[in-house]
Amino acid sequence: MENESVGSRLTPRSGVAKAFATIGVAAVVGLIIFGGYFYHAPIFTPGKFAPKQPFTYSHKLHAGDLGINCQYCHIYARKAEFAGVPPFSKCMNCHQNLTIDKPSIKEIQKAYDAQNMGNWIRVYNLPDHVWFNHKRHIAKEIECKKCHGAVETMEINAQNQIFRMGFCLDCHQERKVSTDCWTCHT
Numbered sequence: 001m002e003n004e005s006v007g008s009r010l011t012p013r014s015g016v017a018k019a020f021a022t023i024g025v026a027a028v029v030g031l032i033i034f035g036g037y038f039y040h041a042p043i044f045t046p047g048k049f050a051p052k053q054p055f056t057y058s059h060k061l062h063a064g065d066l067g068i069n070c071q072y073c074h075i076y077a078r079k080a081e082f083a084g085v086p087p088f089s090k091c092m093n094c095h096q097n098l099t100i101d102k103p104s105i106k107e108i109q110k111a112y113d114a115q116n117m118g119n120w121i122r123v124y125n126l127p128d129h130v131w132f133n134h135k136r137h138i139a140k141e142i143e144c145k146k147c148h149g150a151v152e153t154m155e156i157n158a159q160n161q162i163f164r165m166g167f168c169l170d171c172h173q174e175r176k177v178s179t180d181c182w183t184c185h186t
């Protein structure tokens, strides 16, 4: 009798246990899938988001070893809100005569001839509700490095940090710049 009642109590319990087990498995599977996604997503991994770009280009070689000035290519940084990524014509200033037999350069030549814009993948991207302006910061002689890290050492451009609100606010407080919400939020 007692065994029976235990048995009948066990059944619904194991049903609950099964439900928990199912939820548990689903959670683990979910974690693996979404964890994997977020691991590669820019917002969760400072210094890790380094997308494979459609063309070969090394900041280490050009800005580091060759010492080409950042603003030779990112010409809008001191003039506008955005810094701008150079068109292939800029690359061709040097590469129409230089290392032209390398496959990586041939690809760039081909894209240039086809007036392809390159479609480089963005490394940094603020949420839409935040407004940022390069010109204002460059005018105050804040170095690229302060926000983008040592780009001239990067073979492939990688995000060196996440632009958290605190990062912006710390410097604004220090430099006695406005920290009113609407300074950065539109």
Ligand code: HEC
Pocket (backbone or CB within 6 Å): 055, 056, 057, 058, 061, 062, 066, 068, 086, 088, 090, 091, 092, 093, 094, 095, 098, 099, 102, 104, 105, 108
């Ligand atoms: C001021 C001149 C200059 C400009 C501008 C320039 N490069 Fe270069 N690039 C060089 C030099 C010098 C080399 C090294 C050549 C060598 O080692 O034989 C090089 C090498 C390369 C290589 C070959 C790397 C390798 O070893 O396989 C690629 C790819 C490349 N550049 C892409 C670009 C792209 C893309 C741009 C434009 C965004 C660009 N370069 C702009 C000077 C320049």
Ligand code: HEC
Pocket (backbone or CB within 6 Å): 053, 057, 059, 062, 063, 068, 069, 070, 071, 072, 073, 074, 085, 086, 120, 121, 122, 123, 124, 125, 144, 145, 148, 151, 152, 156, 157
């Ligand atoms: C010869 C041209 C050239 C020079 C010099 C150069 N860059 Fe770039 N930069 C590029 C190209 C092309 C890209 C797009 C491909 C990539 O992200 O690697 C880029 C991308 C970037 C990005 C990522 C933008 C984004 O969000 O996608 C940053 C940040 C950057 N450069 C900073 C710098 C800094 C800082 C320097 C100087 C230390 C510098 N660059 C020098 C050509 C150049």
Ligand code: HEC
Pocket (backbone or CB within 6 Å): 070, 071, 074, 077, 081, 082, 083, 084, 085, 124, 125, 126, 127, 132, 134, 137, 138, 142, 143, 144, 145, 146, 147, 148, 163
């Ligand atoms: C005070 C911080 C700060 C400084 C200094 C700074 N940047 Fe940026 N940069 C940013 C932020 C924030 C973004 C993302 C903007 C967005 O998503 O709207 C960005 C984006 C970029 C981009 C990609 C989008 C674009 O604007 O074209 C490039 C390229 C870039 N920066 C290059 C540079 C270079 C080169 C310098 C130095 C001459 C520099 N930045 C200095 C904060 C900075």
Ligand code: HEC
Pocket (backbone or CB within 6 Å): 130, 131, 132, 133, 136, 137, 139, 140, 142, 146, 147, 163, 167, 168, 169, 171, 172, 175, 177, 178, 183, 184
């Ligand atoms: C290293 C210091 C520093 C960092 C980091 C910094 N700022 Fe600034 N910011 C300044 C300074 C200095 C000014 C004032 C420029 C001026 O007076 O023209 C400024 C001005 C601004 C302005 C214009 C303010 C106005 O009154 O119109 C905006 C918008 C802004 N910053 C947004 C940002 C955002 C967003 C970030 C983070 C992604 C950021 N800043 C990070 C130093 C910084």
Ligand code: HEC
Pocket (backbone or CB within 6 Å): 126, 127, 130, 163, 164, 165, 168, 169, 172, 178, 179, 180, 181, 182, 183, 184, 185
């Ligand atoms: C100097 C620039 C700056 C100022 C001033 C500023 N913010 Fe932000 N804020 C940011 C940036 C950059 C982000 C994006 C952070 C991220 O994506 O993690 C952000 C994100 C946010 C978010 C979204 C939640 C989050 O953490 O991502 C809220 C809400 C917010 N800010 C509220 C405010 C309020 C309220 C004020 C005024 C007290 C303010 N902010 C002032 C730069 C600023």
